[in-house]
Amino acid sequence: MALMPTAAGPEEALPPSVSVPGARKLDRSAWSWATYQAGRDPYIGLVNGFLFAPYFATVVVGDGVNGQAMIAQMGMISGLTVAFIAPVIGATVDTLGPRKPWLALITLMVIPLMMSLWFAAPGGAILSPWIVVAILGLISILLSCGEVLFSSMLPYAATPRMRPMASGWALSLGNVTSIILLLFILLALMLPEKPLFGLSKEASEPDRMVPILVALNFALCAIPLFLFSKDAAKSGGKANAASVKMGVGSLVSLIRNWKQNSDAMIYLLARTLAQDAGGVLLILCGVYAAGVMGWGGTEMLVYGLLGCAAGLIGGVLAGWLDETFGPKIAFQIEIAGSVVGLIGIIGAAPAQILFMPVTDPQPVWNAPMFSTLPELVFVFFGFSGFVFQIAAWSSSRTLLTRLAPASQMGAFFGLAALAGNSTSWLGPMLVGIFTAVFHSQQAGFVPVTLLFAAGFLLLFFVKGGGKEPDPA
Incomplete structure (x- = not known):
């Protein structure tokens, strides 16, 4: 079944000869959309990248080789899961209209999951390594599905002339917050003999604090999008099995044609x-x-x-x-x-x-x-x-x-x-x-x-x- 564009939706792709009105300067809606990525991206670098993941492999698991293998297995499973469900989510939300409610649900699920990584204690003393890697995998799936919703919201949050700058600034802001968090973690938690907040290096608490700081940053930076960014208009459809079936049908038709x-x-x-x-x-x-x-x-x-x-x-x-x-x-x-x-x-x-x-x-x-x-x-x-x-x-x-x-x-x-x-x-x-x-x-x-x-x-x-x- 073909999907009908909503009246308030973005403009269809226009040929180069058609003039597109609008200012290049970002408005509050576009800035608020970009700020969401400033909250999300530090997880990729600081938790998945060069701070928490190495700690997990070498200290929580206690064996860098086995720890890396566990992370690799998690990446494979989460990647395959996203490959199956992301297109269905994207096609289904097209039938419903607004992205914000579903993006809010994903955000509210991800933040406590990030904070739960505090309990990834050395040697798996609190949470077993397999539970920790399962949490990491679930976060990865949710963030990837959230990326589909977030990116497909760009045509609604920003006018055609604003979209290039909005997309670019979103990535730039993500790197700004990553740098700020990284420097704070190093200067306040990792390098001092007595870390800030009274954290114990013997219990690897500075490493375990990383996902909590990332989660707090995510929560703060996500707020403007839900308050100020424009979204797709409601289609009148309800989130149920019928809407998922309609989305899958649209997806199949899209691929077939x-x-x-x-x-x-x-x-x-x-x-x-x-x-x-x-x-x-x-x-x-x-x-x-x-x-x-x-x-x-x-x-x-x-x-x-x-x-x-x-x-x-x-x-x-x-x-x-x-x-x-x-x-x-x-x-x-x-x-x-x-x-x-x-x-x-x-x-x-x-x-x-x-x-x-x-x-x-x-x-x-x-x-x-x-x-x-x-x-x-x-x-x-x-x-x-x-x-x-x-x-x-x-x-x-x-x-x-x-x-x-x-x-x-x-x-x-x-x-x-x-x-x-x-x-x-x-x-x-x-x-x-x-x-x-x-x-x-x-x-x-x-x-x-x-x-x-x-x-x-x-x-x-x-x-x-x-x-x-x-x-x-």
Whole structure:
């Protein structure tokens, strides 16, 4: 059954020749929408990334190898779960209209789950490691489903001219809050001999406090969206089995009649390939830096902070590129920039720059780290790659809002989640194969470049997503 757009819904994808009215400056609705991502994103970096997850693997489980294996199993199960249910959620919410009630429900479920990670005590003394990993998996599923609702709300929360900047600023704000929280945790909890709040290092309470601070930040930053952001109009339908059945039917019809939305479908394939490559770049670049450049914990911490700063710049850059060239060309520029950054990274080594050897590199400035020219070049290309990759995430979201029909926006973001989770294994698998075959971390990243290139080329077959003219 086809879905009818609501009267208050966003505009359907418009051809490049049609003028779209509206100011670029974000209004309260758009800012409030962007602020939600500032609350959600720190979980990805601080809990899933380089603070709580390593603590869980090494201290709660007590064995880094088994801990990593448990997290990997959780990631596989949660990813497959999202791949099945996200499209259904997206298509169903299209039949109902408003996203806020369901996003509020997910938010109210996620926050206490994050706080419950405080009970992940050393050795599983309070919660067993398997209960903790189950909580992490449930949070991952809820956040991924919330991403479908949140992203499909953008066309309602922001006018067409505001969407590029809103999408970019959302990612930038997420990196701002990540940096602030990270610095606070390090300076107030991790580094002092006597942490703030009287926390006990012997009981690993500073590590266990991380998800609580992330949850409090999420709760605070989520409030503006529910108070001020505009949402889709009510369709009159009720949330019941019939609405789910209608959503599934619409989803099946959408896939069966894919030629009617061929540009959006081709784009989803291009986006999936490019973001598989981008995910590998963001996730494995730290491992690569530690292995090839021989950096220790302090260097990696500073490198991680630079990565957050790059994300802030990337979000702003994406908004400017989208406005200047249109989101499709912007996405291609960002993919190309990511490839340049990746080539610079894999061409670097402690005594090598862009695949050319450097004889006995000496410090070029008086610094406690990153003092040699090869190190500085590696940091430069790594920083650049991060900037363009975060920008690519923003432009890809904006482009989908331009290509997908307004009445099926949720379904298309659900399909994007399905595609992303179904193929998230591809990039890491190719890296693993090339690394094992050629016994080289540099060679392992060659297929990542090929995935970027495939996504870049496929975008040439997508019509739409060009620069929108200034209103008369």
